[in-house]
Amino acid sequence: MAQVRTEELGRFLRSRRNRVRPCEVGLAAGTRRRVPGLRREEVAVLANIGTSWYTWLEQGREVHPSESVLESIAEALLLDREERAHLFLLGGYPDRVANPGDSAVGEQMRTLLDELLPLPAMVTDPRYTILAFNSVERYLASDLEALAPADRNCAIQSFESPEWARTFHSDDGHRAQVVAKLRASYAESIDDPEWSPLLSRLRRNPEFCRLWDSGTVGRSVGRVKTIENPYVGTLKLTMTTLIAQENQRLTLSVYQPVDTVTRSRLETLHGWINDGSIERRREDGAQPSAERHLRAVAD
Numbered sequence: 001m002a003q004v005r006t007e008e009l010g011r012f013l014r015s016r017r018n019r020v021r022p023c024e025v026g027l028a029a030g031t032r033r034r035v036p037g038l039r040r041e042e043v044a045v046l047a048n049i050g051t052s053w054y055t056w057l058e059q060g061r062e063v064h065p066s067e068s069v070l071e072s073i074a075e076a077l078l079l080d081r082e083e084r085a086h087l088f089l090l091g092g093y094p095d096r097v098a099n100p101g102d103s104a105v106g107e108q109m110r111t112l113l114d115e116l117l118p119l120p121a122m123v124t125d126p127r128y129t130i131l132a133f134n135s136v137e138r139y140l141a142s143d144l145e146a147l148a149p150a151d152r153n154c155a156i157q158s159f160e161s162p163e164w165a166r167t168f169h170s171d172d173g174h175r176a177q178v179v180a181k182l183r184a185s186y187a188e189s190i191d192d193p194e195w196s197p198l199l200s201r202l203r204r205n206p207e208f209c210r211l212w213d214s215g216t217v218g219r220s221v222g223r224v225k226t227i228e229n230p231y232v233g234t235l236k237l238t239m240t241t242l243i244a245q246e247n248q249r250l251t252l253s254v255y256q257p258v259d260t261v262t263r264s265r266l267e268t269l270h271g272w273i274n275d276g277s278i279e280r281r282r283e284d285g286a287q288p289s290a291e292r293h294l295r296a297v298a299d
Contacts, residue, residue: 007060009090014058016077017043024078038077046076065091103249105132112252113137118270120237120255123244126189127198128154128182131250135273136266140229140255141167153198155182159205167228179211180218187217224258231278232265 018037022028025038025046040058044051049069056063057073065073070091074084088094103125113121113134120137122130130144130152138144142163144152151157157164158178168174186195202208227235237255244250257263272278 002062003060005090005092006062009087010058010060012086012090013073013077016079016083017058020078025076043073043076047072049073067091067093103129103131104247105250106246109244109250109252116254118266119257120266122253124154124251124253125249126185126192126251127194128178128185129198130154136270137255139231139269139273139278140227154178155198155202155208159202159208163230167230169226169228175207176211176216177223179208180216183212183215183217184219225255229265229269231272232269235262235265237262 017040018035020038021036022038022042025042027038027042038046040055041051044054047054047069049072053063054073057065067088070087070093074087077083079087105123109123110132113123113132117134118136120134120140122133122137124130133144141157142161147157151160155178158168158175186199189195199212203212223238225237225239227237229235235255236258238258240254240256242252242254244252257266
């Protein structure tokens with residue numbers, strides 16, 4: 001397998017070298033070039049490494065480049081973020097393969113969120129910050145739209161919001177699971193500078209500190225969550241999470257009902273959102289009642 005990886009590394013380097021035009025890195029094009037891209041010796045000079053050593057890399061020899069050498073080669077070849085991740089993976093440094101992409105949620109993903117209705121669904125980043133959500137997810141606990149962007153984080157809401165505590169039964173067991181998932185994600189993206197302000201804020205809470213310092217780590221699978229929605233009452237849901245191939249920093253999470261009562265209540269909630277009754281009642285200082293929901297289901 002090691003030989004296959006080094007051969008693939010060589011092919012990747014050749015393809016990237018052939019793509020870079022001399023003028024892009026400040027070199028004259030010249031008149032005697034057989035290929036439009038860079039020569040091997042030019043890449044070596046730009047990366048400040050030996051020409052023979054770089055040639056061996058392209059030939060797929062077992063020369064074991066260091067992280068700093070790969071970084072210099074990436075700079076010389078003008079690699080983008082995803083290409084750098086691929087280079088470090090082929091070079092034998094999987095720990096340096098930060099999830100490529102940024103935290104921007106594209107139009108396709110936003111459309112998918114709406115296509116999943118009436119199921120609640122959201123898109124989060126590695127720190128469980130909620131970046132996008134559909135209308136049912138918006139009203140699953142507190143109104144996500146009303147929160148400041150910095151507060152739209154599952155861990156922050158679990159430890160700071162009384163509404164979330166009531167909705168998600170945020171006892172010690174629930175919060176322990178939130179922290180265990182957060183710690184697992186932290187290990188996968190520990191170099192991300194955005195972790196520091198989030199953890200500093202969460203550490204103001206003594207319970208979070210106790211749970212975080214316990215070292216518990218893991219992601220629960222298939223657990224049924226009992227959610228007390230303020231509009232339609234008790235919902236029994238499981239969550240499925242999917243990592244977006246196009247941007248691996250983004251995770252799509254979808255709540256799925258485990259019984260027909262929950263599905264019916266989600267459909268009712270979706271209907272109230274569509275006809276504007278939730279907004280009208282919020283403006284009036286009231287919320288739809290569970291009794292009204294039961295009548296709606298019966299009808």
